[in-house]
Amino acid sequence: MFRLFGQITGDPDFDLLRVTAGTDFGLPSPGHTTLTQLPGGNWAVDSFFYITYRIDFVGAPGSVLAGMSGSTTGTIRMGAGTGPSCEGNCPAGTICNEVRTVNADGTMDICCECVPINQACCLPTGACVDVDAFSCTVEFGGTPQGIGTTCATANCNAAECSPTPNGDACNPSPCPGEGQICLPTCINYDPNTGQSTVVSCDCRDELECHAVIQDGGNGDGDGEVTPHGGGNPCVVADAGGTVTLPPAGCAYLSPDDVHMILDGLPAGTTLQLAPIHTNFICGGPAGTQGVCHTLLPPTVCEDTGGVLGGNFDCFESDANFTINGTGTLAGFNRTALIPLSCEVVTAPRTPGDAVQSFDTDMFRMFGQITGDPDFDLLRVTGGTDFGLPSPGHTTLTQLPGGNWAVDSFFDITYRIDFVGAPGGPLAGMSGSTTATIRMATGSGPACQGVCPPGTVCREVRTVQADGSITVCCVCEPISTTEACCLPNAACVDVDAVTCADLGGIAQGPGTTCATTTCNASDCNPTPNGDGCNPFPCPNDGHACVPVCAVFDPTTGQTLITVCECKFDDACQIRFAPGSAPGGGPDGGDGPRGGGNPCVVADNGGGTVSLPPAGCDYLSPTDVHEIIDGLPPGTTIQLAPIHTNFICHEQSGNPGVVCTFNPPPGVCEVPGGTFSGQRDCFDSDAQFTLTGTGALAGFNRTAILPLQCEVHTAPRLPGQPVQSFDTDMFRMFGQITGDPDFDLLRVTGGTDFGLPSPGHTTLTQLPGGNWAVDSFFDITYRIDFVAAPGGPLAGMSGSTTATIRMATGGGAPSCEGVCPPGTTCREVRTLLPDGRINVCCVCEPYCACPGDVYADGVLNGKDIQAFVDCLLGVGAPGALINCACVDFDNNGPSMSDVPQFVQAILTKQPCSPTP
Numbered sequence: 001m002f003r004l005f006g007q008i009t010g011d012p013d014f015d016l017l018r019v020t021a022g023t024d025f026g027l028p029s030p031g032h033t034t035l036t037q038l039p040g041g042n043w044a045v046d047s048f049f050y051i052t053y054r055i056d057f058v059g060a061p062g063s064v065l066a067g068m069s070g071s072t073t074g075t076i077r078m079g080a081g082t083g084p085s086c087e088g089n090c091p092a093g094t095i096c097n098e099v100r101t102v103n104a105d106g107t108m109d110i111c112c113e114c115v116p117i118n119q120a121c122c123l124p125t126g127a128c129v130d131v132d133a134f135s136c137t138v139e140f141g142g143t144p145q146g147i148g149t150t151c152a153t154a155n156c157n158a159a160e161c162s163p164t165p166n167g168d169a170c171n172p173s174p175c176p177g178e179g180q181i182c183l184p185t186c187i188n189y190d191p192n193t194g195q196s197t198v199v200s201c202d203c204r205d206e207l208e209c210h211a212v213i214q215d216g217g218n219g220d221g222d223g224e225v226t227p228h229g230g231g232n233p234c235v236v237a238d239a240g241g242t243v244t245l246p247p248a249g250c251a252y253l254s255p256d257d258v259h260m261i262l263d264g265l266p267a268g269t270t271l272q273l274a275p276i277h278t279n280f281i282c283g284g285p286a287g288t289q290g291v292c293h294t295l296l297p298p299t300v301c302e303d304t305g306g307v308l309g310g311n312f313d314c315f316e317s318d319a320n321f322t323i324n325g326t327g328t329l330a331g332f333n334r335t336a337l338i339p340l341s342c343e344v345v346t347a348p349r350t351p352g353d354a355v356q357s358f359d360t361d362m363f364r365m366f367g368q369i370t371g372d373p374d375f376d377l378l379r380v381t382g383g384t385d386f387g388l389p390s391p392g393h394t395t396l397t398q399l400p401g402g403n404w405a406v407d408s409f410f411d412i413t414y415r416i417d418f419v420g421a422p423g424g425p426l427a428g429m430s431g432s433t434t435a436t437i438r439m440a441t442g443s444g445p446a447c448q449g450v451c452p453p454g455t456v457c458r459e460v461r462t463v464q465a466d467g468s469i470t471v472c473c474v475c476e477p478i479s480t481t482e483a484c485c486l487p488n489a490a491c492v493d494v495d496a497v498t499c500a501d502l503g504g505i506a507q508g509p510g511t512t513c514a515t516t517t518c519n520a521s522d523c524n525p526t527p528n529g530d531g532c533n534p535f536p537c538p539n540d541g542h543a544c545v546p547v548c549a550v551f552d553p554t555t556g557q558t559l560i561t562v563c564e565c566k567f568d569d570a571c572q573i574r575f576a577p578g579s580a581p582g583g584g585p586d587g588g589d590g591p592r593g594g595g596n597p598c599v600v601a602d603n604g605g606g607t608v609s610l611p612p613a614g615c616d617y618l619s620p621t622d623v624h625e626i627i628d629g630l631p632p633g634t635t636i637q638l639a640p641i642h643t644n645f646i647c648h649e650q651s652g653n654p655g656v657v658c659t660f661n662p663p664p665g666v667c668e669v670p671g672g673t674f675s676g677q678r679d680c681f682d683s684d685a686q687f688t689l690t691g692t693g694a695l696a697g698f699n700r701t702a703i704l705p706l707q708c709e710v711h712t713a714p715r716l717p718g719q720p721v722q723s724f725d726t727d728m729f730r731m732f733g734q735i736t737g738d739p740d741f742d743l744l745r746v747t748g749g750t751d752f753g754l755p756s757p758g759h760t761t762l763t764q765l766p767g768g769n770w771a772v773d774s775f776f777d778i779t780y781r782i783d784f785v786a787a788p789g790g791p792l793a794g795m796s797g798s799t800t801a802t803i804r805m806a807t808g809g810g811a812p813s814c815e816g817v818c819p820p821g822t823t824c825r826e827v828r829t830l831l832p833d834g835r836i837n838v839c840c841v842c843e844p845y846c847a848c849p850g851d852v853y854a855d856g857v858l859n860g861k862d863i864q865a866f867v868d869c870l871l872g873v874g875a876p877g878a879l880i881n882c883a884c885v886d887f888d889n890n891g892p893s894m895s896d897v898p899q900f901v902q903a904i905l906t907k908q909p910c911s912p913t914p
Contacts (some may be wrong), residue, residue, distance in 0.1 A: 004020070093311070178309065188198040257437045259414065303346050314343050327872065356395070374420065414436070418430060438832075493513050570816045619804060624638035811836065
């Protein structure tokens with residue numbers, strides 16, 4: 001068992017329950033399998049593993065394990081199959097062995113025999129035992145020395161943490177430190193062939209800084225380090241002390257992944273498109289520029305500029321796809337060549353440096369074919385500027401003789417749109433699929449892992465005389481000062497904090513003004529992603545504002561990625577309350593956030609059961625207040641946590657405020673004022689009460705059991721992003737007979753005359769769990785009657801106000817003004833690492849779904865317009881409003897068709913769209 005890992009979080013008993021095992025994780029887990037062929041051809045399988053496991057747990061608050069945590073390591077035998085085995089002692093020099101004989105009726109005779117021991121076994125300690133090869137490996141963790149050897153003649157030495165003889169890995173040395181394993185620290189590779197060899201190893205924690213081969217290191221897609229590799233080498237000629245990009249003659253491949261078409265195909269069916277991106281041609285014929293924002297002269301690829309402050313590249317290329325069908329399209333196989341037009345932006349690099357390492361971005365990418373025998377349309381779109389973030393990185397290493405080794409990748413978020421051709425295997429099918437894939441060229445190793453505080457994991461590249469490159473991973477000190485570029489293009493050497501105070505942009509550890517050229521700031525994110533730099537925008541009234549941000553639902557942190565010059569009230573990213581830089585309301589450096597993360601499991605139906613189990617609703621900045629009935633200048637502030645959601649426990653319970661009685665244990669049933677779902681549940685409101693004014697010093701905690709009914713708008717299970725309105729329809733709870741309160745009552749909810757609207761967004765993460773971002777603007781009434789003899793004696797009153805209660809990591813939202821006929825909407829894209837990219841765009845607005853022809857009535861004119869917009873064919877005319885295709889707020893899709901048909905048949909009235 002080489003690797004085994006699994007965990008659950010947010011469980012009623014466990015905040016974390018994790019199981020880790022496997023030899024590659026430093027937890028040896030050997031096994032053995034015996035396959036015996038039976039009459040007819042089937043096989044009997046007898047298999048076992050001696051699994052060394054580590055179980056880590058953190059008890060959930062409020063459970064029987066609250067306050068407990070720990071890590072336990074042990075070994076257990078896990079087996080499958082029912083066959084007997086042989087065990088026991090044999091005379092000296094022999095070992096108990098089993099002999100299997102298959103009978104004609106399918107049974108097996110298993111006989112146990114003592115057979116001679118014929119191998120020496122060298123143990124990791126250097127000791128030697130004479131056992132059979134199986135026992136040597138499985139029982140003793142040793143190395144068999146070969147048939148006919150004995151300990152009398154074998155020379156065993158203790159294994160050291162060093163490369164294996166053929167350099168394909170580090171040997172499995174028993175490391176001295178707990179949790180340490182033998183990891184590569186230096187790897188030598190040939191940039192011309194892609195072959196890699198481990199040249200040094202060290203005992204380190206598996207998360208410490210160490211060397212790894214890039215995916216596809218041996219050309220078989222598993223990323224394994226091997227001297228027999230092939231990779232995808234890329235070596236190009238010098239061009240003025242650097243490389244002209246894209247690298248001529250190189251191909252970008254995806255080592256492990258394929259593009260996929262999912263949407264619009266039958267259930268369980270996919271089209272897998274294995275890609276090769278190649279044949280880069282600089283600047284097309286005069287008068288053409290493809291998707292590039294600036295026209296370059298013919299044969300010219302690269303010019304200065306772009307959002308990363310370095311260069312931008314404009315080129316034509318080919319995407320060669322090998323297409324294979326699965327499911328109902330099994331057997332569909334062909335190649336398709338799609339001409340692509342691309343614009344890439346790169347960060348600055350210094351020509352002449354022997355190693356040049358810089359960020360890149362696939363800014364725009366577009367290509368399509370039409371009139372194909374299988375596809376009326378096959379279109380590929382990607383690029384950050386198209387709302388499909390596609391960041392990358394490139395490292396150039398100069399070789400003896402002057403050529404350059406290029407190691408480059410892009411994590412391309414793409415959208416594939418297709419319409420099947422009539423008469424072909426895809427006839428009647430169409431759809432749009434969005435996903436992310438890594439495309440890379442080159443074969444160099446990389447460094448990953450953590451280092452001690454004050455240091456960072458960096459790669460040191462050394463070019464050998466034979467043209468190979470040795471990459472070593474070291475922890476280097478982080479310089480306390482760095483070059484700081486001020487908005488006026490001046491440079492000062494200061495620490496990053498001081499640089500930010502000066503309104504400048506820190507250039508990174510190790511930089512100095514002696515080698516740095518500063519330019520006037522563009523409208524870009526600050527280097528640490530906590531805001532937009534104070535760029536003086538050219539248009540009067542414009543400011544540099546955020547329009548895209550990457551949000552981590554597990555930590556609540558938000559990193560700004562794109563800024564634009566706009567009016568200050570224009571459509572842009574708005575941050576959740578309390579998400580100042582550094583994660584708290586007091587500010588600080590770094591990503592915004594902290595939030596109140598809420599990640600829950602799928603309920604088996606492609607969505608989430610509400611309320612979200614294990615999550616709390618908090619108020620990021622506000623508190624409930626009691627004002628009425630207290631002396632002037634005096635308040636009682638109630639900081640709330642709404643938690644412990646329990647689905648309806650007893651049918652017919654007269655204490656429940658719900659307008660319906662769901663079965664015991666059920667929270668959610670169809671219905672409600674939004675015609676979606678309605679939820680009935682019990683919960684707790686935990687208040688921290690703090691007095692002010694005449695009640696300064698009054699402080700305590702009170703828990704009010706609440707009963708709630710929530711209504712939600714329809715959502716489409718299975719969609720990766722589900723965004724819908726909600727409403728706290730009814731909420732009620734009280735305590736009586738308290739030492740301080742004869743009565744403390746909280747009432748809220750739209751049905752009680754206290755409007756409490758809300759909204760929920762569900763985003764599916766890698767692995768299937770869902771990030772939940774949800775809030776309610778609850779209008780509440782707090783009634784209280786003080787208890788005699790307490791600090792509030794003689795006081796009573798009723799206070800009404802509104803407070804926002806929210807759960808989730810505090811994902812950014814989109815708000816602001818858009819041009820007439822459009823509205824500000826957020827576009828969410830899931831990144832491979834589980835983070836969510838949120839971009840704010842002005843999209844066409846539709847006041848009447850179905851009125852695609854935009855003439856104010858639903859009639860036959862809308863049908864062809866609906867079909868054209870849905871399939872993305874043709875060019876929308878002056879009256880066509882494709883936003884009116886979307887009935888369910890999930891974007892135009894086939895799920896809108898039934899609702900459109902119903903709207904047309906019933907001739908629902910509507911007002912003209914703007």
